[in-house]
Each structure stands twice: as C-alpha cells, then as structure tokens.
Amino acid sequence: MTGDEPRTPGVTRKTLLRAAMAVPAAPLLFAAVPALARTPSGQPLAATPESCDDDDLTPPQMEGPYFKPGSPQRTTMLDGSGTRLTLTGYVVGLACQPIAGALLDFWQADNAGAYDNVGTRFRGHQFSDAQGRFTLTTIVPGLYPGRTRHIHVKVQAPGRPILTTQLYFPNEPRNSTDSLYDPALLMTVQQVGSARQATFDFVLNVPGTPPSPSPTATASPSPTPPGGGTWQPYVSYAAGARVTYGGVGYACQIAHTSLPGWEPPNTPALWRRL
Numbered sequence: 241m242t243g244d245e246p247r248t249p250g251v252t253r254k255t256l257l258r259a260a261m262a263v264p265a266a267p268l269l270f271a272a273v274p275a276l277a278r279t280p281s282g283q284p285l286a287a288t289p290e291s292c293d294d295d296d297l298t299p300p301q302m303e304g305p306y307f308k309p310g311s312p313q314r315t316t317m318l319d320g321s322g323t324r325l326t327l328t329g330y331v332v333g334l335a336c337q338p339i340a341g342a343l344l345d346f347w348q349a350d351n352a353g354a355y356d357n358v359g360t361r362f363r364g365h366q367f368s369d370a371q372g373r374f375t376l377t378t379i380v381p382g383l384y385p386g387r388t389r390h391i392h393v394k395v396q397a398p399g400r401p402i403l404t405t406q407l408y409f410p411n412e413p414r415n416s417t418d419s420l421y422d423p424a425l426l427m428t429v430q431q432v433g434s435a436r437q438a439t440f441d442f443v444l445n446v447p448g449t450p451p452s453p454s455p456t457a458t459a460s461p462s463p464t465p466p467g468g469g470t471w472q473p474y475v476s477y478a479a480g481a482r483v484t485y486g487g488v489g490y491a492c493q494i495a496h497t498s499l500p501g502w503e504p505p506n507t508p509a510l511w512r513r514l
C-alpha cells in the first residue's frame with residue numbers, strides 16, 4: 241500500500257491487473273476521462289492500484305462528529321487557502337477488480353483545522369470512473385486539537401455497504417500520539433513544487449473475478465452480432481456490437497475488451513443505451 245513492499249517473482253494479481261489494463265481499449269478510455277496527475281519527473285502515475293490483496297482490505301475508522309450528508313458532487317474542493325493537494329487512486333475489490341461507479345464522499349478540515357458545519361466547504365462526493373479511478377483536488381487539511389492530520393471519506397461500491405474511514409499523511413509528528421492513526425491508511429505523498437500529490441487505493445470487501453492477464457486483447461476482432469447476447473466480461477466487442485444488460489440494450493461505441501466493472505451502465509463512453 242505504501243509502494244515499498246518487496247517485489248515477488250511470478251504472476252500476482254497486481255501484474256494480472258496491470259496486464260488487463262493494458263488492453264488496447266485503455267488509451268481510448270483514458271482519453272475520455274481526466275488525465276491522472278503526474279509525478280515530478282513528468283511521468284503519469286502508475287495506472288494500476290498499489291494494493292489489492294485480501295489482507296489489504298482498507299480498514300474502517302470512526303466517522304467522527306463532523307460528517308454531513310448531502311455534500312456537493314465535485315472533484316475539486318479548493319474552498320480556502322492552503323497547500324494544494326491532489327489525491328488520486330483506485331477503488332478495487334477483493335479480486336483486484338476495478339470498481340466503477342463507487343461513491344467517494346470526502347470531508348476535511350480547512351487550513352486552520354476547522355470543519356464547515358453550516359455549509360459545504362471542503363466537502364464533496366464523486367464516483368470512480370470506468371477503471372475504478374478517482375481524483376480529488378483539495379488542500380492539505382489543518383490540524384485541530386487531539387488529532388493528527390487526516391481526511392475523512394466514505395466509500396461505497398454500488399449496492400454494497402459503506403466503508404467509513406480516514407486517510408493519513410506520512411511524517412506527521414502527531415501520528416504517533418493519535419490513537420486513531422493506522423499506518424494501513426497512510427497515503428503515499430510527494431511534494432511537487434509548492435503542492436503535494438498523494439495516492440491511495442481503497443480495497444473494498446467486494447467479491448469479483450481477477451482481471452485476466454490477456455483476456456482476448458490479442459484475438460482477432462469478433463464482433464458480437466447485432467442484437468445478440470448478454471454483456472459479459474472478457475469479451476472483445478467491436479464498435480457497433482449490440483448487447484443487453486439488465487434487460488436494456490446497448491450499442492458499443494469504442495472497440496474494447498470488457499472487464500468486470502465495465503458494465504454498460506457504468507461506461508457511457510463505451511456503451512450507448514439504445
């Protein structure tokens with residue numbers, strides 16, 4: 241989770257996911273969503289979750305007294321002065337499968353350590369994209385008495401229970417004295433100029449099928465006949481192919497190999513409802 245785990249030989253679920261996400265459709269999909277933040281060297285952040293093992297389930301933490309329902313839907317909440325912080329990551333399930341359409345509801349203190357309990361400053365929710373990715377642009381939250389620096393979040397896969405937890409910053413003096421602090425919830429944070437760039441991947445207790453290392457990406461295109469078949473993962477769909485999902489018809493807009501989490505209702509860039 242912190243990116244410093246030992247490298248192990250052989251095929252892991254991480255490498256499986258990495259391979260699955262390298263299918264030809266991925267660049268097209270990337271073009272349809274906001275670009276990931278970049279490292280100081282200008283390289284895009286790794287396009288894979290850092291962690292998705294069974295024992296890496298993101299632990300829950302207490303909600304605390306400052307959650308408010310009804311936050312605005314947005315990915316940027318620069319509602320006051322402070323050090324800019326961009327947090328990116330993935331929402332994945334037990335099998336390392338990306339979870340599209342997961343709700344992420346963030347709330348945090350402002351630069352002075354105060355929560356807005358009247359309005360919606362530094363509160364916002366969003367949904368993970370077709371590849372389970374999310375990006376939040378905010379500021380580094382201020383400190384308040386009794387706690388180390390943290391960001392609150394609720395994460396919910398579609399139709400699943402809500403995970404309520406908190407994210408922490410490395411190298412904070414108060415981490416060692418905050419009884420709630422959990423190193424499993426440390427973000428990876430780097431300084432980029434005057435701003436900070438953080439990553440964190442949420443691993444939810446959602447069963448699934450590991451992405452295949454090479455689904456059918458190298459297979460010759462075999463378009464699904466128009467009007468034929470129910471949508472399935474790991475199928476190479478050609479532009480124009482038609483499927484049904486949940487009793488609704490969809491037409492493929494971009495040739496791609498399907499993956500769990502890429503169901504037509506979750507991927508309007510890939511599937512047009514008929």
Ligand SMILES: [Fe+2]
Nearest residue numbers: 304306390392
């Ligand atoms: Fe808090």
